[in-house]
Amino acid sequence: MLELKNITKTFGNVVANDGVSIRIEKGTIHAIVGENGAGKSTIMRVAYGFYTADSGEVYVDGKAVQIKNPHDAIALKIGMVHQHFMLVDTMTVAENIILGAETGGAANLDLERANKDILALSNELRLGVDPRARIEDISVGAQQRVELLKALYRNAKLLILDEPTAVLTPQETEEFFGILRRMRAAGKTIIIITHKLEEVLAISDFVTVMRDGRVVGNVKTAETSAKDLARMIVGRDVLLTVEKTDAQPKEAVLTVENLSVKNAHGDALDKVSFQVRAGEIVGVAGIEGNGQTELIEAVAGLVANANQNGKIYFEGQNITNLSARRRKELGIAHIPEDRHKRGLLLDSDLEENSILGVHYRLPVASGGFLNSTVIETRAKEIIERFDVRPPNPQLSARALSGGNQQKLIIGREFELNPKLLLVSQPTRGVDIGAIEFIHRKLIALRDAGTAVLLVSAELEEVTALSDRLLVIRQGKIVGEVNPAETSNEEIGLMMTSGN
Numbered sequence: 001m002l003e004l005k006n007i008t009k010t011f012g013n014v015v016a017n018d019g020v021s022i023r024i025e026k027g028t029i030h031a032i033v034g035e036n037g038a039g040k041s042t043i044m045r046v047a048y049g050f051y052t053a054d055s056g057e058v059y060v061d062g063k064a065v066q067i068k069n070p071h072d073a074i075a076l077k078i079g080m081v082h083q084h085f086m087l088v089d090t091m092t093v094a095e096n097i098i099l100g101a102e103t104g105g106a107a108n109l110d111l112e113r114a115n116k117d118i119l120a121l122s123n124e125l126r127l128g129v130d131p132r133a134r135i136e137d138i139s140v141g142a143q144q145r146v147e148l149l150k151a152l153y154r155n156a157k158l159l160i161l162d163e164p165t166a167v168l169t170p171q172e173t174e175e176f177f178g179i180l181r182r183m184r185a186a187g188k189t190i191i192i193i194t195h196k197l198e199e200v201l202a203i204s205d206f207v208t209v210m211r212d213g214r215v216v217g218n219v220k221t222a223e224t225s226a227k228d229l230a231r232m233i234v235g236r237d238v239l240l241t242v243e244k245t246d247a248q249p250k251e252a253v254l255t256v257e258n259l260s261v262k263n264a265h266g267d268a269l270d271k272v273s274f275q276v277r278a279g280e281i282v283g284v285a286g287i288e289g290n291g292q293t294e295l296i297e298a299v300a301g302l303v304a305n306a307n308q309n310g311k312i313y314f315e316g317q318n319i320t321n322l323s324a325r326r327r328k329e330l331g332i333a334h335i336p337e338d339r340h341k342r343g344l345l346l347d348s349d350l351e352e353n354s355i356l357g358v359h360y361r362l363p364v365a366s367g368g369f370l371n372s373t374v375i376e377t378r379a380k381e382i383i384e385r386f387d388v389r390p391p392n393p394q395l396s397a398r399a400l401s402g403g404n405q406q407k408l409i410i411g412r413e414f415e416l417n418p419k420l421l422l423v424s425q426p427t428r429g430v431d432i433g434a435i436e437f438i439h440r441k442l443i444a445l446r447d448a449g450t451a452v453l454l455v456s457a458e459l460e461e462v463t464a465l466s467d468r469l470l471v472i473r474q475g476k477i478v479g480e481v482n483p484a485e486t487s488n489e490e491i492g493l494m495m496t497s498g499n
């Protein structure tokens with residue numbers, strides 16, 4: 001279906017693709033894996049005409065082709081769903097699909113007909129998308145299906161999906177894979193980029209592994225394993241499990257009593273009570289959107305008093321009415337789930353980002369002035385200890401891959417030596433080498449006596465890291481389990497249904 005031969009693509013002096021050759025068989029699902037920065041998105045963007053290669057050849061259906069822009073790709077029946085969706089929030093599904101920026105805007109639209117066609121297409125693959133719904137009113141999972149529909153509406157036979165599952169919950173991912181299988185059965189060819197090895201094993205027929213801009217392996221999925229793939233991806237053996245000793249919890253650091261939180265949709269958290277002690281990791285397992293975000297934000301001090309009820313104690317002190325800044329000063333650090341919204345200033349450099357939250361106080365600032373020597377040293381330390389790549393403090397945060405942005409935030413929050421760490425989705429979108437690293441750091445922090453409250457949509461992650469696990473459903477804690485003695489099936493059941 002598609003053959004890329006000897007593609008080289010450079011950005012300035014960065015060689016993003018170095019003589020990359022990949023062959024994609026018709027009617028298969030082909031996974032592309034590799035660490036952040038390995039060159040996966042670049043090679044796929046070359047295939048879609050988003051970038052022009054410096055050299056190399058592209059064949060579609062055995063014929064040499066020139067793909068100079070996405071129009072050329074669409075004409076060759078190639079569609080791509082990017083890592084970040086390109087939808088207009090205030091328009092409907094159908095409007096987005098027919099007005100997609102890449103078609104250049106059709107003049108005489110027949111919206112009614114489009115609505116019908118899109119509905120038919122959606123029903124055919126059981127996508128459950130309403131063409132008349134506004135983008136801002138539908139879930140992230142549904143938005144992704146709109147992106148798929150957009151490509152299918154233009155008759156794409158080859159679909160390139162760049163990390164489509166990074167934004168999905170495990171349940172949405174399962175549904176999504178059902179759709180991909182139906183598409184394959186209907187004769188489509190699919191290329192999928194993902195970091196999650198279980199997903200690669202579950203969905204793909206073939207796997208191409210990239211490292212440092214090159215292809216380092218091509219395997220049949222049936223003939224490989226998570227362990228082998230991990231070794232190829234990172235270039236060394238990787239621990240896929242978390243190694244830790246039993247926790248030695250000390251006194252209670254965080255006590256939450258009857259905490260309720262309202263958000264725009266109603267009651268998000270309903271009379272939640274629990275404790276986290278020094279030296280333990282307490283996990284919160286649940287399907288996303290069941291109150292986890294509100295819980296973490298309430299403890300961090302980011303929920304308005306009017307929207308919240310109940311009491312929060314930190315080391316015995318009632319902090320319910322303290323500001324987020326005051327709580328941080330007391331020793332509460334927060335690694336937020338939304339790196340772009342709450343974690344970083346994307347257009348500021350790594351030095352500035354490494355002092356966010358402490359930028360106004362000693363030793364970073366005194367008498368209204370920033371201390372540049374202290375800031376430089378601090379940024380350098382974080383970059384070194386947390387292996388932020390590329391290690392250039394003057395780079396803007398935007399220039400880092402998602403995994404490296406996450407390492408920077410984690411490094412910055414660890415630097416505070418917190419007594420309590422609130423951490424949401426610590427490894428979302430992060431590659432396996434960095435996941436191993438982040439997990440080790442979290443365990444080390446626990447062993448040094450920090451109390452950790454962890455939320456993750458990855459059940460494997462939250463069960464592997466936590467010493468105690470609270471299960472949350474519809475804003476209520478419905479149970480506490482010892483994750484070492486409870487199966488994921490049991491926990492999954494508690495997350496989804498009452499008993």
Ligand SMILES: Nc1ncnc2c1ncn2[C@@H]1O[C@H](COP(=O)(O)OP(=O)(O)O)[C@@H](O)[C@H]1O
Nearest residue numbers: 011014016034035036037038039040041042043
């Ligand atoms: N538009 C760009 N400008 C400059 N450098 C880029 C650009 N896109 C990618 N790169 C660099 O090329 C390399 C490969 O990036 P990418 O293809 O995005 O990797 P992956 O998708 O595997 O994480 C990285 O070093 C990245 O920083």
Ligand SMILES: [Mg+2]
Nearest residue numbers: 040041042083
């Ligand atoms: Mg990418």
